[in-house]
Amino acid sequence: MGPVLAGVLQLLALMAALALAYVPLGNYMARVYSSDKHWRVEKWIYKGIGADPNTEMRWPAYLRGVLAFSAVGVLFLYLLQRLQGHLPGSLGFRAIDPDQAFNTAASFVTNTNWQSYYGEQAMGHVVQTAGLAVQNFVSAAVGIAVAVALVRGFARSRTGELGNFWSDLVRGTVRILLPLALVAAIVLVACGAIQNFSGIHEVGQFFGGSQQWNGGAVASQEAIKELGTNGGGYFNANSAHPFENPTPFTNLFEIFLLLVIPLALTRTFGIMVGSVKQGYAILATMATIWVGFVALMMWTEFAHHGPALQIAGGALEGKEVRFGVGSSSVFAVSTTLTSTGAVDSFHSSFTGLGGGITMLGMMLGEIAPGGTGSGLYGMLIMAVIAVFIAGLMVGRTPEYLGKKIGTREIKFAACYLLITPALVLVFAAASMALPTPGTSMTNSGAHGFSEILYAYTSASNNNGSAFAGLNADTQWFNSTLGVAMLLGRFLPMVFVLALAGSLAEQRPIPATAGTLRTEKPLFTGLLVGAILIITGLTYFPALALGPLAEGLAS
Numbered sequence: 058m059g060p061v062l063a064g065v066l067q068l069l070a071l072m073a074a075l076a077l078a079y080v081p082l083g084n085y086m087a088r089v090y091s092s093d094k095h096w097r098v099e100k101w102i103y104k105g106i107g108a109d110p111n112t113e114m115r116w117p118a119y120l121r122g123v124l125a126f127s128a129v130g131v132l133f134l135y136l137l138q139r140l141q142g143h144l145p146g147s148l149g150f151r152a153i154d155p156d157q158a159f160n161t162a163a164s165f166v167t168n169t170n171w172q173s174y175y176g177e178q179a180m181g182h183v184v185q186t187a188g189l190a191v192q193n194f195v196s197a198a199v200g201i202a203v204a205v206a207l208v209r210g211f212a213r214s215r216t217g218e219l220g221n222f223w224s225d226l227v228r229g230t231v232r233i234l235l236p237l238a239l240v241a242a243i244v245l246v247a248c249g250a251i252q253n254f255s256g257i258h259e260v261g262q263f264f265g266g267s268q269q270w271n272g273g274a275v276a277s278q279e280a281i282k283e284l285g286t287n288g289g290g291y292f293n294a295n296s297a298h299p300f301e302n303p304t305p306f307t308n309l310f311e312i313f314l315l316l317v318i319p320l321a322l323t324r325t326f327g328i329m330v331g332s333v334k335q336g337y338a339i340l341a342t343m344a345t346i347w348v349g350f351v352a353l354m355m356w357t358e359f360a361h362h363g364p365a366l367q368i369a370g371g372a373l374e375g376k377e378v379r380f381g382v383g384s385s386s387v388f389a390v391s392t393t394l395t396s397t398g399a400v401d402s403f404h405s406s407f408t409g410l411g412g413g414i415t416m417l418g419m420m421l422g423e424i425a426p427g428g429t430g431s432g433l434y435g436m437l438i439m440a441v442i443a444v445f446i447a448g449l450m451v452g453r454t455p456e457y458l459g460k461k462i463g464t465r466e467i468k469f470a471a472c473y474l475l476i477t478p479a480l481v482l483v484f485a486a487a488s489m490a491l492p493t494p495g496t497s498m499t500n501s502g503a504h505g506f507s508e509i510l511y512a513y514t515s516a517s518n519n520n521g522s523a524f525a526g527l528n529a530d531t532q533w534f535n536s537t538l539g540v541a542m543l544l545g546r547f548l549p550m551v552f553v554l555a556l557a558g559s560l561a562e563q564r565p566i567p568a569t570a571g572t573l574r575t576e577k578p579l580f581t582g583l584l585v586g587a588i589l590i591i592t593g594l595t596y597f598p599a600l601a602l603g604p605l606a607e608g609l610a611s
Contacts, residue, residue: 064383083324
C-alpha cells in the first residue's frame with residue numbers, strides 16, 4: 058500500500074468515526090445545557106463556591122463570571138509555578154521564572170497551551186496535575202459556556218438573560234469533559250501511553266552521556282489536552298513523543314478527540330435553536346474548509362521537490378516515521394483549524410506552502426471546526442457577517458435565525474473580527490522592528506519571518522502550536538505572547554456575549570419569501586467564500602512575506 062493511499066484510508070476512517078459520534082454526542086450536550094435538574098455533585102460544587110445555579114444572568118453578569126473565574130485561574134497557576142520548589146512531587150525542579158510563569162498561566166487559562174519550556178525538565182507532578190491539567194478542563198468548559206450563551210441569544214426573545222455561567226461551567230466539566238476524558242485516558246493507557254507518578258529515570262548511555270526521562274499522569278492529561286482542544290504536552294515533543302502518542306492508532310484517535318466536540322456542537326446548536334438543518338449548514342461549512350485544507354496539505358507534502366524526498370515518498374523531515382506524511386498532514390490541519398495546538402510533527406519542517414496552510418488555518422479564526430465552544434461562536438459571528446453582506450447585495454435588512462442584524466449587532470461582530478488580526482500584525486511587526494526579538498529566530502529570510510508570524514498567530518488565536526524554530530523563552534516573547542493570549546481570548550468574548558444579549562432582547566421576525574434561507578447549500582457557499590475572502594484580505598501581505606515567498610522560491 059502506497060503512502061498516499063494509506064493517508065486517504067486513514068482520513069476516511071476518521072470521518073466515519075466522527076459521523077458515528079455526531080448525533081448522540083450533539084444530542085447529549087443539548088440535553089446537558091437545557092436541563093433544569095442539577096446532579097448531587099454539582100450541588101456540592103455550587104455550595105462550595107457560593108453560586109446560585111438557578112439565577113439567570115444578563116450578558117454583563119455572565120461576562121463578569123467568565124473574567125473573574127479566569128483571573129483567579131491565572132493567579133492560582135502563576136503562584137503554583139512560583140512555589141514549585143517548595144511543593145511535594147516537584148522532582149527537584151526549581152520555581153519557574155516570573156515571566157515564564159506569567160506566560161504559562163495565561164496560556165493554560167486561555168485554552169492556548171503555548172509552551173516556552175521543556176515540560177519534562179521544568180514542571181513537577183503537582184504543577185502538571187493540580188495546575189495545568191485542571192485548567193485543561195475548566196478553560197474548555199468556559200469556551201463551551203460562552204458558545205451556549207450565544208446560542209441562547211439566538212433561541213430566546215424579549216429577554217436579555219443568557220443562562221447562568223456557573224451552571225454552564227460546572228455542567229460542561231462534570232457531565233461532558235470528565236466522562237469523555239476518562240474513557241479516552243483508558244483507551245490511551247491500553248494502547249501504551251504511560252500513567253504514573255514515578256520520578257526521574259536514567260534510561261541509557263548515549264555518546265558518552267546519559268539520557269533521563271521522568272514519568273507522569275500522561276494519558277489522563279493527553280486525553281483532555283485533545284478533547285478540550287488545549288494542546289499542551291507533558292513532554293516537549295508533544296504528541297510526537299511515544300509516551301504521549303505511541304502508535305498510528307492512538308495518533309488517529311487523538312485527531313478524533315480534538316475534532317469530535319467542536320463538530321458535535323453544531324448539532325447542539327441546531328437543536329437549541331429549533332432547527333437541526335441550521336446545525337447541518339454550519340457543519341457543512343466547517344467540513345468543507347477542513348477537507349479542503351487537508352487535501353491541500355497532503356498535496357503540498359506529497360508533491361514535494363527534490364529526488365531525496367521523492368525516494369522517501371514524502372516530505373518526512375520533522376515527521377514521525379510511525380505516523381507518516383498522510384496522518385501527520387491530517388493532524389497538522391486539524392490542530393491548527395481547531396484551537397488545539399498539539400503537534401505530532403514539527404510544522405517548521407513542512408514545505409513552505411505546507412507551513413503556510415497551518416498558519417492560514419489559525420488566521421481563519423480556527424472555526425473549522427475550531428476550539429471547544431470558540432469554534433462554534435466564531436463561526437456564528439462569521440454567519441452574521443455573511444448574512445449582513447447578503448442583505449447589502451439584495452437591498453434587504455439582514456436577518457439570521459429570525460433575528461434582525463442591525464447596526465448594533467454588526468458593530469459587535471466587526472469588533473470581534475478585527476481584534477485578532479490587530480494583535481497578530483502589531484506584535485509581529487514590533488518583533489521584526491526591534492533588534493532583540495530577531496535574535497531568537499533560528500532561520501533568516503522568509504522562514505525566519507514565518508517563525509515570528511506563526512508565534513503571534515498561534516498566541517492571539519489561542520492555538521498554542523509553534524513553528525519549532527523560534528526561541529520564545531525570552532522576556533520579550535514570554536510577556537508579549539502572554540498579553541496576546543489574554544487579549545485574544547477575552548476581548549472577543551466581550552463582543553460575543555454583548556451580541557448574544559442584543560439578540561436575546563429582540564422579538565423574532567417571521568420568515569417571508571424574501572428571507573435568506575440559511576439552511577441551504579447556497580448560504581454554506583456564501584459563508585465559506587466570506588471566510589476565505591475576509592481572511593485573505595486581512596493576512597495576504599503578511600503571508601506573502603513569509604510562507605508564500607518561501608514556497609514559491611523552493
